[in-house]
Amino acid sequence: MGSLQFEHEFGNKPLDSEEFRRQGHLIIDFIADYYKNVEKYPVRSQVEPGYLHKRLPESAPYNPEPIETILQDVEQHIVPGITHWQSPNYFAYFPSSGSTAAFLGEMLSTGFNVVGFNWVSSPAATELENIVTNWLGEMLNLPKSFLFSGNGGGVLQGTTCEAILCTLTAARDQTLRKIGRENIGMLLWATIKSDIEDGIIPLFLCATIGTTGIAAVDPLQPLSEVTRRYGIWVHIDAAYAGSACICPEFRHFLDGIENADSFSFNAHKWFFTNLDCCCLWVKNPSALNQSLSTNPEYLRNKASDSRKVVDYKDWQITLSRRFRALKLWLVLRSHGVGNLRNFLRSHVKIARHFEELVRSDKRFEVVAPRNFSMVCFKVSASSALFKHENDDEKDEKSNEVTKTLLEKINTSGKVCMSHAIVGEMYVIRFAVGASLTEEKHVVGAWKVVQQNLDAILSHRIHIPCEFSMHWYSYWY
Amino acid sequence: MGSLQFEHEFGNKPLDSEEFRRQGHLIIDFIADYYKNVEKYPVRSQVEPGYLHKRLPESAPYNPEPIETILQDVEQHIVPGITHWQSPNYFAYFPSSGSTAAFLGEMLSTGFNVVGFNWVSSPAATELENIVTNWLGEMLNLPKSFLFSGNGGGVLQGTTCEAILCTLTAARDQTLRKIGRENIGMLLWATIKSDIEDGIIPLFLCATIGTTGIAAVDPLQPLSEVTRRYGIWVHIDAAYAGSACICPEFRHFLDGIENADSFSFNAHKWFFTNLDCCCLWVKNPSALNQSLSTNPEYLRNKASDSRKVVDYKDWQITLSRRFRALKLWLVLRSHGVGNLRNFLRSHVKIARHFEELVRSDKRFEVVAPRNFSMVCFKVSASSALFKHENDDEKDEKSNEVTKTLLEKINTSGKVCMSHAIVGEMYVIRFAVGASLTEEKHVVGAWKVVQQNLDAILSHRIHIPCEFSMHWYSYWY
Structure with missing residues (x-):
């Protein structure tokens, strides 16, 4: 059974260097375009549970499908279900900071497949x-x-x-x-x-x-x-x-x-x-x-x-x-120690800028010392927003408004953040570290935070009675 | 700090879509060429312990290095230290069967990096x-x-x-x-x-x-x-x-x-x-x-x-x-159930052919039923080679010859196999399953086995006294 016969008999081969080359170039362009356009997608995926089951077939295909068809499906069905950790507007959890160098290292590792x-x-x-x-x-x-x-x-x-x-x-x-x-x-x-x-x-x-x-x-x-x-x-x-x-x-x-x-x-x-x-x-x-x-x-x-x-x-x-060593080796060599330090410093610097923006708005407070590139903040219990509540109510309401604010921010699709409970405080975690993030994204993120709080408060004004439960169930 | 300023300030960016595109295409060609030439490398790496420490610098570079330089180093310093699991002449351990489809899936997964x-x-x-x-x-x-x-x-x-x-x-x-x-x-x-x-x-x-x-x-x-x-x-x-x-x-x-x-x-x-x-x-x-x-x-x-x-x-x-689901999805769709079955069947078929080749040479025996694509064989203790030994010596000598044979095969760089101990028998494991393996490679592998046994035996004839220790220390 020679090479030609094999190809004839089975339709395609799992690994052929020229087909690998053709498809590999296709996918590089696909991913490069993804990075180019990543800001256009809602950062946190907006799909509902079960969305993909409705779109994909029940069983694996019996016959092969061309890569072009599969990539169309990735674009149409997978990308909408992705929360875009590589977006410059991603600030949730901790960063998952990819890079070209690490990607290439992972490709080499995957290619050698030892x-x-x-x-x-x-x-x-x-x-x-x-x-x-x-x-x-x-x-x-x-x-x-x-x-x-x-x-x-x-x-x-x-x-x-x-x-x-x-x-x-x-x-x-x-x-x-x-x-x-x-x-x-x-x-x-x-x-x-x-x-x-x-x-x-x-x-x-x-x-x-x-x-x-x-x-x-x-x-x-x-x-x-x-x-x-x-x-x-x-x-x-x-x-x-x-x-x-x-x-x-x-x-x-x-x-x-x-x-x-x-x-x-x-x-x-x-x-x-x-x-x-x-x-x-x-x-x-x-x-x-x-x-x-x-x-x-x-x-x-x-x-x-x-x-x-x-x-x-x-x-x-x-x-x-x-x-795995290949990707780390490529990261270290492609950037050098000097640049790597500067990348990290730039994230810390723009996180510090975000912290200043939070502090400049009296409705908010920073709830923990910022050691690195993460800022933890919340709607302040002691702000004028809650001046009519007693102390316990202040804490509870500020938690509720903060939680609602986070959900509204994430639902907007413009930025993505996550939360933590500190003591009894519900706080928003804003972690800078996505590889594409620059100062303008952090400034933009802060505007999204402010605008959403404005919207919550204006809504609140219209339903002054038992408002917290109302907007809670509405937004959450 | 805008985009341009960032670039100027730090020399390069970790993730830039156009630089990603350029470097990505470079590496696809690098890996495609690797697959095209994979048969030219010795299957089992021939380097000595510590080889890479002698070739790479003691510390990470302070300044960035271009991808072209890094890829040259991969070719010159990493590839010689790789045992080529993707080679069609790789039959050791179990297969690590890569494919274009899975590679593309892994790239998508790495690119999205969620x-x-x-x-x-x-x-x-x-x-x-x-x-x-x-x-x-x-x-x-x-x-x-x-x-x-x-x-x-x-x-x-x-x-x-x-x-x-x-x-x-x-x-x-x-x-x-x-x-x-x-x-x-x-x-x-x-x-x-x-x-x-x-x-x-x-x-x-x-x-x-x-x-x-x-x-x-x-x-x-x-x-x-x-x-x-x-x-x-x-x-x-x-x-x-x-x-x-x-x-x-x-x-x-x-x-x-x-x-x-x-x-x-x-x-x-x-x-x-x-x-x-x-x-x-x-x-x-x-x-x-x-x-x-x-x-x-x-x-x-x-x-x-x-x-x-x-x-x-x-x-x-x-x-x-x-x-990980992306790569499995791409494997299933790119090939379809029908082709996947036929790929596996073709490996079993050529393993069966190898088994027949082993059985046709009276100096060897197949030591376990072949259920799938793996053949376990050894130099037969009951073959004419050991006719002058007693039963215990036959077993021991056949083990020693089999072990020496395996080391010679792997040192040749032409094919790579591994071993197991079954009961008290030292056996060679020949596992078919590398994605590039075709019948011709298995036929060629069998020739390598036979030629190396011939060489051991001819050596043995020249040192008839205490031969087993002699060739043992010589070859092993």
Whole structure:
């Protein structure tokens, strides 16, 4: 069965270099046009649950369909169901900051399609991952004990969830090897002492640099003074904010990291690296390996037996792994350390500008210190809007107006933001970091916020009695 | 700070549609050329440990580098360190069968770069995943109880490791909810009875359709008769072989699946879907959700509260998730069910041809039934080659010759295979499934096997005394 016969017999081939070239160019133009036009789409998808089921067939087609037809369907049926995280007007959750460089790296990774579970399965995949995690570790000024050169090391995983699960497992097993029993706990430091008195062994503390709610920063130095005394594994989760620490002026947020055991941040959040890419460094890779290693016979090989190589399968939950290092390598080289710092600084700068805009409108308040590129704000309970309410009512009403305001903003499709609960306050999270965002978008976003509050208030004036329930059910 | 000023100030932008277009076209040609020339590279990388550290700089560059320079480095420094899983002469481990369609899907997913943790974060990501797992479930003729329409459902995860970890956790928690204590075990069915007598509650059985070693198949029907009696969660892991079951003639391997609780296969192995994509179906999604759900306030939204939508974050370990459904959708549509079946059949057919070639050479034996597209063979202990040895020596020597043969084959760079231990036999695994593989490559691979055995044997004739240690240390 030769090549021609194959083609004749089956109609098409799964992988043909010239057809790949033709279709690949088509899709590059498709995605480039998407970026060109991304501001034209409503940022948050406006579809209703079940929309796609109504538009697509019940079953897979028996016969092949041309790529042109499929791309038409992507445009008509998929794009309307996308919330446009790449839009410059996207400020929700945390950024998912893609870049051309990371996209190209992901394409190379997808194209080579190697399964780098151990060194021999594709040496470049392992060694480039060693190299880029070293590069990045140096950029972050991590203590040498986290780098391969200091007997630590870095690994690229999918997400922070994986990184925490892996380090937690390593911490548990390390403690079990020491104490040989299972009366262990994973607890906040304030309870450490009472746990020990109760015979529970605390073993893992996760400190956060840039919490999801309000991008707060745990104080590493005082925490580590306590944990070190009890031999507790400290993981530093800097999922969003870690990238900022490549700038000298932000590096102080990591002071105290020298006492931690592991550190991770998501390059796919605010480091121009398309999803997914969580960078994890550990001081003691053998603790990870002892918990996560698998050595089935079919993976044995000379290089692994020589112990001269890293087998990343022993650093993570999964066996199969993509060649993620390529995209990080392309991001670092395409931009250089200098530009990357400046990109991050520009986001912080325009977030600061947004913060100033919020503060300049007395109806609003900023509810948490802005450490990085995220501003948390709400309609102020103490503003003149609520002057006729008592204190409890003020808090409740300002929460309700803030919640309604957010829903109106997102329903407008002009910008997209998300929320958090801080104490008992409902707050709007405004996270700058989309790769296309510039100052003009932030200024525009603020206008959308103000206009929508104006609209809510004018509506409120027309229904002065029991207004809050009225507009609540109307808008929400 | 306007757009122009930004560009001037920072030298380049992370994401610019026209620069994306230019660089994207460059890389498509780069990868298309790679596929065109992939047969020219040694299949298994020939580099030594540490090769890349010698070639790349110690630190990330401060200034940006042009994509042209980076691509030159990929060609000169990365490609030599790649084991070419996409080569038509790649037969090691299991296939990593990429395709143009899946590549395009991955590009779309990477380009949109949405984080589909719940429905509202990008409705299309969730709904397309519902749809393609339904399509594929129907193609596999899964019982309706595994599909959304039958109150089950499908999810796309990264790897089988994740799928098993998730289902195992669900099984454990389901049992704990029933029995309220922790005296539980995860055991083979033969030990179930004695475990129960010992007060251990067996809770999870993983049956395999196509084991990694020799692609063996567990008999689902008799297994499930036992497990059903004891309420044990049965997961069917068909990581490699599951895809073949879309062909009616292979579907019988799944007979008995109606009694299982969950089923997974890796579309990234032998289903033309680039890494990573593990398809998992469960009968009882709420068991998964109860174990894996997270509901932080910042993810609350109307759609989730309405319970009308699937939030896939509750179906997996990680919160962030890529839009994997796109690539599976493109694979299904670009080829259609008919072609996909024929691609798989063609691999089985040429594997059968390879099996015939092995059987036609008396120096070799096929060591396990060939169920799918993998042939396990070795230099036969009973062949005339070992006629002067006693029985124990025959086994040992045939193992040694087989091991040496494999290393010589892989060192040749012409083809790549891997090994397994079956009982006490060292066997070569020859897995057909790379997307570019045709019959001629398999015929050529067999010639490489024969020529290398010839070379070993001729070498052996020249050093007749203590030969086995001699050639062993020489070749290995």
